[in-house]
Amino acid sequence: MTATAELVPNPSPTRLYTLKVHAQFCSAHALRDYPGDCRRLHGHNWKVETEVEASVLNDIGIAIDFKTVKAATRQLADSLDHRFLNDIEPFDQINPTAENLAGWFYRQLGIALNRDHVKVSAVTLWETDSACVRYTEVTA
Numbered sequence: 001m002t003a004t005a006e007l008v009p010n011p012s013p014t015r016l017y018t019l020k021v022h023a024q025f026c027s028a029h030a031l032r033d034y035p036g037d038c039r040r041l042h043g044h045n046w047k048v049e050t051e052v053e054a055s056v057l058n059d060i061g062i063a064i065d066f067k068t069v070k071a072a073t074r075q076l077a078d079s080l081d082h083r084f085l086n087d088i089e090p091f092d093q094i095n096p097t098a099e100n101l102a103g104w105f106y107r108q109l110g111i112a113l114n115r116d117h118v119k120v121s122a123v124t125l126w127e128t129d130s131a132c133v134r135y136t137e138v139t140a
């Protein structure tokens with residue numbers, strides 16, 4: 001390829017819209033086998049961010065209504081709100097870490113929201129203001 005050819009712009013770039021919404025919940029957990037204070041009962045004001053990717057807009061310029069993404073995220077957050085996470089499936093079996101919670105939100109949101117041109121692409125879960133996990137899945 002010549003230097004000139006490298007400068008030719010792609011005439012039809014693939015459009016990608018990433019929508020993000022937030023929800024919050026308050027809940028307690030105790031990390032099993034954690035080598036420190038976090039193995040004891042304590043609580044967090046958790047924040048969850050859902051990212052949805054879309055490449056197609058409808059006739060009024062919307063990929064998926066924010067309200068739809070917020071409702072699905074809030075419904076899941078509400079199911080954890082003011083609960084002891086260690087008592088709730090699957091966290092009665094797997095540790096209620098930020099990593100495991102982020103993966104759970106991602107999978108549940110995918111069931112609720114994924115469709116032809118819209119996919120849940122990432123979930124970020126803040127345990128505190130200074131620590132979060134961003135979970136995504138890549139297919140080979």
Ligand SMILES: Nc1nc2c(c(=O)[nH]1)N=C([C@H](O)[C@H](O)COP(=O)(O)OP(=O)(O)OP(=O)(O)O)CN2
Binds near residue numbers: 038042096099
């Ligand atoms: N990778 C992970 N590390 C830790 C998790 C986790 O889910 N994934 N969880 C905890 C505890 O739940 C703890 O409550 C949170 O700890 P931390 O973020 O350190 O919060 P602090 O308020 O204690 O922050 P400091 O800055 O250390 O005061 C621990 N680790």
Ligand SMILES: [Zn+2]
Binds near residue numbers: 029043
């Ligand atoms: Zn904690």
